[in-house]
Amino acid sequence: MSVDPAPKKVLIIGSGPIVIGQSAEFDYSGNQAIKAIVKEGIDVVVANSNPATIQTDRREGIKPKMVPLNEESMTRLIDEERPDAILGTFGGQTGLNLLVELWKSGVLSSRNVKILGTQPEAVEISEDRLKFKEKMQEIGEPVLESYYCSTLQDSIKFSKQIGFPIVVRPSFTLGGSGGGIAHNVEELRSIVEQGIYLSEVGSILIEKSVIGWNELEVEVVRDSSGNKIAVCTMENVDPMGVHTGDSIVVTPFLTLNDLHYQRIRSAALKIAERLNIVGSCNVQFAFNDGTGEYYVIEVNPRLSRSSALASKATGYPIARVAALISLGKRLSEIENTVTGERNAAREPAIDYVVVKCPVWPVEKFPEEDFKLGTQMKSTGEAMSIGKTLSEAFRKSLRSTGTMNRKVTFDESLLSIPNPERELQIYEAFKRGYTLDKISSLTGWKKLFVSELISAFDAEYTSSGFSVVDTCAGEFDVKTPYYYSSDPGNKIAGDVIVLGGGPITIGQGIEFDYSCVHISQRLRKKGFRVIMVNDNPETVSTDFDESDFLVFDPVDFETVRNVVLNSTARYLVPWFGGQKPINMLKRIQQEFGDRLKILGTSVESIDTLEVREKFAVLMREMGIPYPEYQFASTDTFMTEIGKLSFPVIVRPSYTISGAHMAVLKSQEEAEEYLKFHGRFVKEFLVEKYLENSIEAELDGVSDGERVLIPGIIEHIEEAGIHSGDSTSIFPSKNIPNHIQETMKEYTKLICRRLGIVGPINIQFAIKDNIVHIIEINPRSSRTFPFVSKISGINLSEIAADVLLGEKLTNNPPTRELVGIKVPIFPFDKLKGSDVILGPEMKSTGEVIGMGRDLKSALLNGYEAAGYDITKEGVIISITSTKINEFLGIVKIINDSGKVIYSTEGTHDKLSRYGINTVKIKKIFEGSQNPLDILKLGNISGVINILSENYKSENDGKLMRRACYERRVLYMSTRTQAAAFAEVISKEFVESKAGND
């Protein structure tokens, strides 16, 4: 038992932006831990650069610090805040790595900051594969034959001893970045080179492959006295070889007999014991059910995606318990919050089956090969609960949209794990493939194949709800949660709040943030909230964030079950993103008489969502908007002729970015049609407002007045999806009268349509004319960003308005500037071009805040991982545009940076007295920009391509190289201007003066 006095102030490290491999689960885990710690009377400081998080909300006893997550920034924070303890196991791999860095560098010991929970020594053993292997051998747990290599030569040598196939795993990376399976020396070569590069310590592990074995996970909680339980067992439906984040997973183990079940459970507990875990860990195994053999694959000595899933699947709040354990409590002293007993030592029992199903951004990255392997590629997941496996599968298929998707059957896709494998399996079955055959092709157990097929075929009705209670009915419970089932019981409740479901690109954590606030506010006003969501990674699905949590897909079937089997009379659909909005019409039609949709009318929604109606409205109101036409392949050229070039063209009524393009001439249009017309039959063609500035605003309307905290200005020009734009709030460069016009339009529209609740409007400003591009009558992605900077909680105000309150005067906003920098998944999706366009590609964002724009930008760049203090800048600007950039280049030159430029740019700049280092173009050979980037001293690349530039390849190579080296890549003037401003001599000096 801990004899140290309890800490007074604890610093918790968050996980930063949402990326593949690190999603909302760490906001959930961190937030749950924070709630538990604050309740013990201890102050908490939260460090996280991600504004779209509940954990960075300012609350009693909690001080959020939205700072970059790196060693320097954390050291500054520790000096400022003087915490006496730190927790690094709640912020994913980012938090853990940072904790180890701070520990190694002596920052913590020199400042007397005590590390709570699992100690860094144990973390190191789990993270360093060689140490891990030694430890496992020491305690008699089997590990795979493997070798640690830091050179290609070594790995080739050892590969001969192990034999192919071989798995390559880099040490210390996020989400298994850069790993892979090599079947021959050639493959080994390329995977190893990349792995060594991506590893923070420049090393990789090559090991014997157990592809095809059963992959198992156990979630363990252990206190400092050595008491430990296995909270949850998880069996991967996809065999070894597919990253567990990309695997379909069932809970509990379903195909293991008791002997094997206990063998794995016992091994997990033993490992937690011998690693001296204090808190929680996840242990992964490869298991051969023919022989009963197993290998320990890895241990995550922290909260994880799996721990979030295990918590939600069992009702056992692992993060809360782990936090209290970190403070020195024993399992027997911690309350089971679901049953209300002081007994967190009981292993949860469940009387249902759980399926976790990932979702992939397949539509957003048409170039990407979504073959599943050791590199995780999914962005989010749905968790489904059913009495039977097929019932749970069915809910997963509903949630991930698989039920509505069609595939072309291809037998070869059965043996290659891929995102559409469920459909391929079903198609194979319909074509007469036996279960045995499908099982042997896919590596799925026959049981799983059979249950999946019946999930497609069977109809499941529900007549109410069953409970998640941690004990399968053995004890009385206080705060259970619910899932639809038949038979089922009725629940109470007043208001249904629809959540956002699995996280995908464009449907992210930001919506969950708003849902949580809405729920809190409605409850405060005395309403019993029924939260509907099936995303296990979120705060909204934490058991105490609503009165009745319904853990089911966010779809019409679920709404029907809730309406028919609860006492709810109101619906709030505005905070779960686009998903809930899409079913409003149907909800209104079927349940309009018994369920009131709070806020904006369904008719008004329709006006905004249907393109033709929207256009009529804009015309009637005299508000400019981009002209558009619908076209078929036959009418394509004539319809385009009605608009003037350039235009944006996208396939009509599909959500595929695959065939989206900006066309600038008749020739390009013809070329486009020739190629894409083979795949797409209907198009929406829209006037493209070239070189315009894009902006948006978030507000809350009561039908009369509209609260608008300010305008969000995008650094990238229009044509790049708003979610992918670096954004400034409040706008600093858009003239006041233009900002006023935007606000005025917003008020007119809100009054005209009777908008009650949240609203988001996107604008393009060209030649001082404000165009409305899009109106979203719902909470938007930027709600948390705007709320955090302005200090006005938009979701709360929206809740009040929905309940019929009227807006009063605009509350005062804080004098802060914020910048939101998007974060992209290109490191995980290697086949994709690092280019931005009308289709959103970012998975998350970081925030930079400051008293003025420059310091905000500086913080934002730092938080996003760009080091703009490095001495070099590469500049390549097409000759026709160079004049526009002279001022910018001059500032960069004056700042003392070394400028490298390609021939044309070099010559032109030297004529203006700007000296640069002349380098070659990529195809001209060595000493080209790629080589310069490798030197590692580059802070930014300005690459302005000619409009008729045909050799897109150079740009593509450059973008990817910059992305992988975390060098700021700028392709527009506004981006370059912002960069120049931040590095300007004047600014750097003023910063120095401030410090």
Added chain:
Amino acid sequence: MSLGRLYVDGLGVFEGESIGRDVVSKGELVFTTSPSGYLKSITDPSYSGQILVFSFPFIGSYGVGEIGESGQPRVRGVVVNHVPEIMKEEFSSYLEKWGIPGLVLKDTRKIVDYIRTNGNRLGSFGADEFVDPYKSNLIDDTLDNEVPSEGNLLLIDLGYKRNILKFLSEYSVSIVPYNRFDLKQLERVDGVVVSNGPGDPTYIDLAGFVGKLKTVIERKPTLGICLGHQLISLSLGMKTEKMKFGHRSINHPVEDVSTGRIGITTHNHGFTVVFDSSKGARERYRSMNDGTNEGLEGRNFLTSQFHPEGGPGPIDEMRIFAEFKRLMNER
């Protein structure tokens, strides 16, 4: 699919899909929340006289190939929420082979809730009449008629679970049914294990045996498991009582009172020992769920109400076997 009926005393009749043998069968309704080892539960002699309801809804998922806790099913019937389609035939045939009725019933939770609220009740397959199993000898049917061999460890069989033997593998174990046990058999052994078994520990047929146990624990290092623990407690003069609905799961935390450490253990008992510190034993284990006694420690004996051998379930507290060994070595 044929229709089956389960009558529940005080709750009414449940209709579901009949699996296994379609026979009239009566017993006490109990439930387990264990998700694994369904075959071990079904064959556990401690379930004799009982109709077992599985809380976990997905039973039969890995077939019936698992090694049981005895040679055949011991339950009087099985109630499950669901059996996976491709396993149904196999599972049903297994029950059929041994003459055990089964029912697939969507409403298992209702029965579990009823038992939790009202305590264990009687149930009956196929007939609206009930029989209290505790009024008959439940043990004798489960006993193997093995000829006692010349071992150095005596296992007194009251319906022992096969998994116990796994933890005694370093000894030569001779198994003797409780009703053929003779104090003379103690002479040639180093220690005695008193096994688990079904029924009420105060059942009349056990009285003579309990009388002998007082001598057993005086003369030989003794380990009592489950019923064995209860009988040793009775022999010391403690009392047992019937619990509301007992402990029957594999996730129960017990505290080792001597160290404060917690282990997760398998339970299968409807009766509990009322611990009395004046009777010559210390309380060694206590349930973290309801505080009931889970084991004793005396000068020469150790007992556990839980199943240190798992089967199904964890073996977190298997160290009791090592301690028992130490007791024997100390002699």
